């Protein structure tokens with residue numbers, strides 16, 4: 001929306017900000033970039049909390065009953081609380097805010113050549129609600145009787161009845177936090193969709209839009225279309241908890257399985273809601289550092305749409321053995337296994353993009369390539385779980401845990417790192433240190449495999465999830481399996497030990513890194529034509545767009561890139 | 569693959585293991601092919617001085633084959649997997665071979681109660697044997713199990729049988745298994761059910777007809793200590809109230 005103007009004057013660049021005041025600039029801003037940062041920093045802080053929780057419960061699994069340094073002895077109730085909130089935090093308060101709200105806010109207006117979101121105040125409200133949800137979440141952890149421990153899927157009757165879960169306050173606050181958070185993302189999603197549709201630079205046609213914008217917009221549509229039933233379900237569950245209604249109570253005519261349908265009708269598309277933006281980031285980074293046009297741009301768009309549509313018809317693969325009509329499993333096996341086709345095709349296109357390239361293994365590129373390499377293992381292991389006959393065994397074992405971490409970790413950590421290191425020069429006008437970036441990369445990727453490959457094996461051995469101590473199960477308490485648990489935990493500790501490398505590099509580079517010019521990677525997309533960092537309003541004069549985003553190494557041109565805003 | 573860690577102890581366990589092998593071959597092929605290709609391309613097309621990247625739009629016919637052929641193959645492999653998966657599923661979950669014996673499995677926070685039909689092989693008679701956290705079954709006999717829950721969701725998981733089924737309060741689920749290998753195995757609760765979820769295990773004993781006869785004799789109701797009268801009447805009344813509620817397994821009726 002090229003002619004949008006905020007209430008206060010911002011077109012004379014950075015100078016206008018001196019009289020705004022610190023609070024107004026960073027906490028009451030309507031600037032899409034500041035709101036993007038708010039989401040991103042909040043998400044990164046909560047990632048530390050989520051990782052700390054993983055550390056505590058993994059230590060308990062490796063050395064059951066021993067005091068965990070930094071926590072103490074882990075009780076069964078605490079264990080359940082830790083896994084529940086680890087999962088909820090990582091998905092709802094890390095992957096969602098960082099990938100969609102963080103990157104979406106920061107890069108969409110810049111990539112489509114707009115000066116801000118179409119609804120900047122709605123945008124501010126979105127973050128404020130999100131912040132409230134964080135407060136509710138934190139409150140849910142510290143109230144009397146402790147935080148909610150009924151798993152991030154919150155199946156009733158356990159989640160609905162305080163006599164079963166023993167956490168009357170924690171359960172309701174957790175549920176309230178989730179509900180408020182969804183409202184926040186609904187507001188954000190509306191903004192992304194409307195902005196991408198209406199505010200594109202003159203000349204930017206639909207197929208000139210960078211893939212990452214497509215993926216965030218389609219992810220927002222998926223989110224908005226799937227979240228309704230879940231919000232309704234959450235309100236019903238809240239009523240069951242607080243008012244004693246019986247929507248999910250089988251003793252009074254309710255049905256606990258109804259919740260599972262509502263949850264997974266949202267929950268499965270949600271996987272693609274976070275996957276798609278990650279794939280988008282990877283597409284941007286791979287094309288830039290391979291100096292290559294994306295192999296079959298339109299195919300990628302079609303596969304994104306196909307994946308999005310199909311993702312609404314696979315949810316009951318989470319419920320094969322839940323007591324649903326067993327004939328339903330056949331339908332959902334077909335849809336679930338078939339969704340592998342667009343996803344595989346997308347991977348093929350990405351791989352093919354490397355063909356004929358001129359590849360530089362910079363830090364962002366390493367992360368992007370690692371995303372592909374690791375995500376493919378997550379993808380193929382999903383076939384085991386989508387195949388109803390095999391899922392009878394694998395459901396709710398560590399095979400599932402390993403599978404979805406091979407998708408979620410690449411999404412929420414690897415692709416995010418790729419995006420952070422790629423856009424850092426734009427965001428802060430300075431470069432991060434490449435050497436320490438690579439140290440952090442290897443220090444994260446190698447232990448990541450060390451954590452989760454043993455968990456595949458444990459799952460194949462029948463180890464079931466959400467268990468604080470395997471001593472009660474003789475066939476799972478063998479020294480052989482225990483040593484696998486220890487390998488996983490030690491790998492996690494190693495991985496965590498490498499994270500300060502990133503944090504220090506990030507913060508120091510923000511203030512001291514070598515200055516970056518406008519377009520340090522020689523990329524085509526419009527954000528690289530704005531100053532680094534872009535001022536409020538992004539450009540003194542908004543750019544026009546003349547071509548698609550991936551015209552790299554065009555024959556007959558001297559330069560191997562061709563910015564979208566360059567006339568000829 | 570699974571049998572490397574846990575023996576296959578039920579008639580259909582081998583079917584699941586075969587399915588897992590089939591999937592492993594098919595997706596393993598793709599996984600390895602894609603990763604090898606991927607790393608080879610990274611290696612082959614590393615930046616070299618003076619070499620410019622190629623301009624490829626993906627519309628070139630000979631290059632498009634690199635997407636289209638794999639695409640078709642994935643579809644073909646998918647069809648194999650779907651057929652195999654559904655066959656196993658239908659056999660385990662959608663068919664109900666005639667039972668030699670029926671047991672009742674009741675889950676609650678945080679224990680398993682098993683009701684064996686006793687010497688007369690019919691459930692809910694005076695000679696039924698109730699046990700907690702231990703289930704005895706006879707080798708090579710087809711069992712039906714009637715799965716119930718008294719409070720929250722639980723899940724009846726016997727890794728050695730490759731069998732898992734959630735227990736839902738308010739419903740009775742009828743399933744089956746046929747043990748084929750003698751020995752002791754774990755029964756796990758695979759659905760989080762509260763703070764005791766981590767201790768909700770039970771022992772499964774697959775034994776010969778003789779061993780079972782001895783066990784029955786030792787646990788005949790009069791001398792039985794593990795099950796109190798209260799448990800017995802409780803379980804019986806649960807059945808009375810819920811016997812007319814619908815079974816979860818519509819396809820099995």
Ligand code: HEM
Pocket residue numbers: 051054055058083084086087088090091094095150151152153401405408409412413451465466467492
């Ligand atoms: C930092 C590295 C991580 C480690 C070591 C880790 C480890 C684990 C483990 C072992 C469990 C299973 C606990 C149990 O069932 O007893 C688990 C659960 C889970 N994790 Fe992670 N995880 C990590 C990062 C992530 C990320 C990045 C995400 C998502 C973006 C994530 C999402 C989840 C979810 C949704 C669950 C399920 C929670 C539940 O059962 O309710 N994790 N994690």
Ligand SMILES: [Cu+2]
Pocket residue numbers: 267268271314315317318
């Ligand atoms: Cu799913």
Ligand SMILES: [Cu+2]
Pocket residue numbers: 721722723757758759760761762764765766768
């Ligand atoms: Cu349980």
